[in-house]
Amino acid sequence: MPIPELTEERRRDLVKHVRRIAEEYRVSMRNHRRDANELLKELEKDGDITQDEMHRGQEKTQELTKDYTERLDKVLKAKEDEIMEV
């Protein structure tokens, strides 16, 4: 059962579509980072961890977020290439 080629226009639509999805997940990652940072602040306020530890922790959450966002972008790029490939 042959599947017809996508039109150029349809390809562009699909790229837009996957970009939108990727953005949603990027936002979700940032939300996770925000939650973690708030949790760290709370721990610091309650005296469970020191201020230094909180800052170190926040640096780490930033690092993690960056790392995972990059990986997400890579997945997105691969998908875009797959869509645009004729």
Next chain:
Amino acid sequence: MGMLATVINALALQDALERHGVTTRVMSAIEIRQIAEPYIRRRAMRHLEKGRIVIFAAGTGNPFFSTDTAASLRAAEIGAEVILKATKVDGVYDADPKLNSSAKRFSELSYNEFLRQGLKVMDATAVTLVQGEHASDHGLQHDGGRQHPPCGDRRTDRNTGALMAASDEVLADLQKEMEETLVAMRREMSRTRTGRASTALLEGIMVEYYGAKTPLNQLAGLSAPEPRSAADPAVRPQRRQRYRAGHPPVRSRTGAAERRQAHPRADSRAHRGAPA
């Protein structure tokens, strides 16, 4: 001089702990009466019974013995259950990870193994000492190399057997969530079809078979032999046999295509105009 330095460190540690409201006693192996108590085993035990933290300073009080040996000796004397060594490396490796990037970290290590491999994290004197004390070859477990807060919630990290600080817990959870998000994103990406043939296109299509609606992928093997043609030649011979046997056939090829389009999960765009 090294021994005196450990006394200074002990006082710094004491200060830090007491700032958090923990009672501590520094016991020194060399007498410095104005600053620290002299080390007397029974007195150390008494402090511990009272719930105080005892900091042993000045090593063993003899030169040529490392502080690791001192730690092992004191641990044996007071009957400690565990020795944790805090260093800048996050575990015990088979080589110095600072010099050798291919160094492997041990998750568990027996005393004998440690001595046999001549590892350098702790000196052999120290290891031999605890080994004698701990006839049951219990094994070394390494501390995660993390800086622990003087107080607070901790839990044990299963991987390293080390105490984990509350902030590490938050980070571990965050990493898990990030990983899950990435997996979910990958899954959603693969759901967006790209005009490439894939058996997923045919998923969820119901066909009438022996008078009952049956998912297509249950009655025929599906595959995508090349990117531009879906389904599988194997579907056809199977079907033909069934027609011949006089069972209610799939109504018509076009009929099947219509049902396919009617199904909400099938990507109808990909099928539009496709000769079924």
